[in-house]
Amino acid sequence: MRDMVVALFVLAFLPVALSNPFAAFLLWTWVGLVAIHSYLYGFMRGIPLAQIFAMITLVLLLIPSMRGKAQYKSGGLVVILVMIVLHGLLSAVLAYPGLDRNWELFSNMVKTILLCLLMPMFVYSRRRINLYVMLLSVGVCFHGMLDGLKYLASAGSHNAAGIQKFGDNNHYAMVLLMGMPFLIYIYRFSAHRLVRLATAGVFIITFLAVLATNSRGALISVVAMGVWIILLGKRKIAGLVMAAILATLVVQLAPAKWFERMDTIKTAEKDDSFMGRVTAWKRASAIALQNPVFGGGYHAGQAPSIYEEFRYKPGLLGFVDTPDTGYAAASHSIYFEVLGDLGFVGLFLFMAAIISAFHNWWRIRRLASSRPQELGWAIELANMGGASMVVFVIGGAALSAAYFELPYYVMMLMQVLWTTVRFPQEIDPLAPGKG
Amino acid sequence: MIEGLLMLAMLVFVFFLLLQAKRLSSPKKKHKDNRLLAIFDFNLTIDSVKKEQ
Numbered sequence: 001m002r003d004m005v006v007a008l009f010v011l012a013f014l015p016v017a018l019s020n021p022f023a024a025f026l027l028w029t030w031v032g033l034v035a036i037h038s039y040l041y042g043f044m045r046g047i048p049l050a051q052i053f054a055m056i057t058l059v060l061l062l063i064p065s066m067r068g069k070a071q072y073k074s075g076g077l078v079v080i081l082v083m084i085v086l087h088g089l090l091s092a093v094l095a096y097p098g099l100d101r102n103w104e105l106f107s108n109m110v111k112t113i114l115l116c117l118l119m120p121m122f123v124y125s126r127r128r129i130n131l132y133v134m135l136l137s138v139g140v141c142f143h144g145m146l147d148g149l150k151y152l153a154s155a156g157s158h159n160a161a162g163i164q165k166f167g168d169n170n171h172y173a174m175v176l177l178m179g180m181p182f183l184i185y186i187y188r189f190s191a192h193r194l195v196r197l198a199t200a201g202v203f204i205i206t207f208l209a210v211l212a213t214n215s216r217g218a219l220i221s222v223v224a225m226g227v228w229i230i231l232l233g234k235r236k237i238a239g240l241v242m243a244a245i246l247a248t249l250v251v252q253l254a255p256a257k258w259f260e261r262m263d264t265i266k267t268a269e270k271d272d273s274f275m276g277r278v279t280a281w282k283r284a285s286a287i288a289l290q291n292p293v294f295g296g297g298y299h300a301g302q303a304p305s306i307y308e309e310f311r312y313k314p315g316l317l318g319f320v321d322t323p324d325t326g327y328a329a330a331s332h333s334i335y336f337e338v339l340g341d342l343g344f345v346g347l348f349l350f351m352a353a354i355i356s357a358f359h360n361w362w363r364i365r366r367l368a369s370s371r372p373q374e375l376g377w378a379i380e381l382a383n384m385g386g387a388s389m390v391v392f393v394i395g396g397a398a399l400s401a402a403y404f405e406l407p408y409y410v411m412m413l414m415q416v417l418w419t420t421v422r423f424p425q426e427i428d429p430l431a432p433g434k435g
Numbered sequence: 436m437i438e439g440l441l442m443l444a445m446l447v448f449v450f451f452l453l454l455q456a457k458r459l460s461s462p463k464k465k466h467k468d469n470r471l472l473a474i475f476d477f478n479l480t481i482d483s484v485k486k487e488q
Contacts, residue, residue, distance in 0.1 A: 002439055009446040016453045023456045030449060039438055127459055134452055142445050149437050 003042035010049065017053060021060035021067070025122045026135045028053040028115060032405060033139025038163040054111070057118065072120055073419040077356045077411060081113045084349045087294070091342045095297020096306050105298035105403050112405040116412040123416045125424075126377065130189070133182050133381070136409060137202075140179030143172070144206030151212040152205070156255045160212035167400070173210050173218035174395040177225060178406050180206055181384035181391075184229065189377055207246055211254055214261050221395035222246075228390045232383045277332035277398060279322040283307065284331045284340025285315030288347075295343035298403075302328045334396035341402075350402065353411055354393060360414040361386040367421055378421045385414045 017024035060066040092106040147160035162172025187199040230239035287296040307328035331337035364382040368375035
C-alpha cells in the first residue's frame with residue numbers, strides 16, 4: 001500500500017520534474033536526503049529514484065531552452081570541490097588493495113559534489129534559496145519527526161538508531177542537528193503563520209529524536225550549536241528562552257539511562273568506546289604518514305590487512321596510551337577519516353572546503369550588515385548555515401561522517417547565498433534586486 | 436501507522452514545493468493569485484515579519 005502511494009506521488013512528480021530542471025534538482029536533493037526506499041518494503045524499494053531525478057536534471061540541462069538565463073557564478077568552493085574529486089580519484093586508484101568500499105565511497109562523493117557543482121545553476125535567488133532550504137529541512141527532519149513522535153509515544157523509552165544510510169545513532173543525531181538550524185530560519189521568515197507553527201513543532205519533535213539517539217556527541221553539538229545561535233542572533237533573549245524550554249524538555253522527558261549515558265562524557269579517558277576511537281585515529285594518522293599525498297584509499301583503516309599492518313603504529317598520537325581494540329574499527333573522526341583515507345593533501349582540501357563555508361558566512365554578514373532591512377534574511381540564513389557547520393565540525397570530530405552529503409550541501413548553500421547577496425542583479429533574471 | 440501518515444504528509448508538502456518551484460520559473464503574473472501556493476512564501480524583509488507579528 002505504502003509503495004503504491006509513493007509510486008503515485010512519484011508519477012505526479014515526474015511531469016513537474018520533466019518540465020522544470022529546478023524541480024528535478026530539488027527532487028534529486030530531497031530523495032537523496034530522505035532515502036525513502038529505507039521506509040518501503042515492496043516494489044518501490046529497488047527503484048533508484050535519486051538516479052532518475054539526477055538524470056532528468058542533467059538531460060534537461062542539455063536543452064538550451066530549459067537551462068534558463070542565469071549565469072553560473074562559481075566561487076572558491078567550486079574549485080576546491082573539483083580538486084577534491086580529482087584528488088579522490090587518484091587516491092582511489094592508488095589505494096591499498098582489498099578495500100571493500102573504496103570505489104563505492106568515491107562514487108558517492110562524485111555524486112554529492114556533482115549536485116553541489118550544479119547548485120549555482122538553479123539556486124540563485126532568495127526565493128529559490130528558500131525553497132532549497134525547505135526541501136533540505138524536509139529531507140532531514142522527516143527522520144527526526146518519525147523518531148521524535150515514537151519517543152513521545154513510548155514516554156522516552158524509544159531508542160532512535162536512524163536508517164542504515166546514516167550509520168549508527170551518533171551519525172544520525174549529527175544529521176538531525178545539522179538540519180535543525182534551518183528550521184529556525186524558516187520559522188522566522190515564513191510568511192504564513194501556519195507554516196511557522198508547524199516549523200516550531202517540527203523543531204521540538206526533531207529535538208526529541210536527537211534525545212532518543214542517546215548520543216553523547218549530540219549533547220556536545222547541541223551546546224555548541226546553541227551557543228553559536230544565541231551569540232550571533234539578534235534575539236538573544238528569545239534564544240535563551242528557547243534554550244531553557246529545550247533544557248526543560250530534556251529534564252522532564254529524558255529517562256534516567258540518558259543522564260547516566262551523558263555522565264560518562266566526564267570520564268572519556270576511561271571509556272572503552274572513546275579510547276577505541278583514539279586507537280583508530282592513531283592508525284589513520286600512521287597510514288597518512290606512510291602515504292602523505294594520497295592516503296591509503298577510502299576507508300583503508302577498516303580493511304583487515306591494512307589494520308594488521310598499522311595495528312601497533314602510533315602515528316601522530318604516540319603520546320596517548322590506548323588499548324588494543326583487536327578489530328579494524330572505523331576512524332570515528334571526520335578529520336582522521338580523511339587523513340587516513342586521502343592523506344595530508346586530502347585533509348587540506350577537506351579543511352579548505354569547511355573554511356570556505358565559514359569564510360562565506362563572514363563575508364555575507366559583513367556585506368549584509370550594511371543593508372540589514374534588505375538583507376537581514378541573508379544574515380539569518382548565513383548564521384543558521386554556520387550553526388549547521390558548527391555541528392559538523394564539532395560533532396564530526398568523533399564520527400566517520402566526512403563523506404555524508406549534507407555538509408557539502410550546506411557548504412555550497414553558503415556559497416550560493418554569498419553569490420546571491422553579492423551579485424543579485426547579474427544572475428537573477430526574474431527578480432531584479434530581490435529574488 | 437505514524438510512518439505512513441508522516442510520509443503522506445511529506446509527499447504532499449514536497450508536491451506543493453515543486454509547484455512553487457515551477458511557479459518561480461514561470462512568468463509571475465500567471466500564478467499571481469494562487470493563495471494555496473502562497474503559504475510557502477517567505478517574507479522579503481525583517482520588517483514585514485515584525486508587522487505581521
